[in-house]
Amino acid sequence: SQQGEEDPQALSIQEGENATMNCSYKTSINNLQWYRQNSGRGLVHLILIRSNEREKHSGRLRVTLDTSKKSSSLLITASRAADTASYFCARKVNRDDKIIFGKGTRLHILP
C-alpha cells in the first residue's frame, strides 16, 4: 500500500500544551500536505511542504520534512479547544497524478 502511517492514531492533551503528529511514507514524494477535518465536515488544507524544503510555519503550526527518513511532523503549539479535529497527511507521489491520504490522527484538546 502507498498509504502512509500517521502516528499516533489518537492523541489527547491539555489545552495550552503542544501537540505533535507524525507521518511516515514509503515512496519518493513531490510534496507533502497536512489537512484538518472537523467531525462530519470536509477537509481544510493547512500546509504544503515541498520535497526540497525542510520546515514551514503557519501561525501556530510548524511542519518538518525529512526525506531521508521519509517522515514529516506537524506541531501545533499552545493548543486550543478549537484544534480538536482529525489531522491527515497527504503525499503527492512522484510519477503519479494522485495525492495519497493517510488514516489520520484524532486530536482531542482537554479543557
Place this chain on the structure above:
Amino acid sequence: DGGITQSPKYLFRKEGQNVTLSCEQNLNHDAMYWYRQDPGQGLRLIYYSQIVNDFQKGDIAEGYSVSREKKESFPLTVTSAQKNPTAFYLCASGAGTVYEQYFGPGTRLTVT
C-alpha cells in the same frame, strides 16, 4: 464567494437504486476529485479529473461512475453495483496535482 459545494448533505436510498451526488466549484480549478471516507478511516480516491471531458479511475472506482462535461461540475453516480455504498463522500478541487486541494462539505449517503 468562491468555493466548492456538494449537495445534498444527507442522502438516503434503497438498495438497488442508482444515486448521483453533485459537486460544483467556482474556483476555476482544472482538477477535481471524489473520495470516499468510512468511519475512523482516511480518504480513498474514487475518480479524478484533470481536465474537462477526461477522468481517471482512482483506487476504488468499481461501482461508481463520473462525468466531466463542464469545468465547474463533477457529479458522481453510485450505482447498484457498489457493494457497500453507505459512506461519507467528499469532493475536492485543485489547480493541479502538485497543489493543495479544496474540499466540499461532503455528502453522507445511507443505503438500506
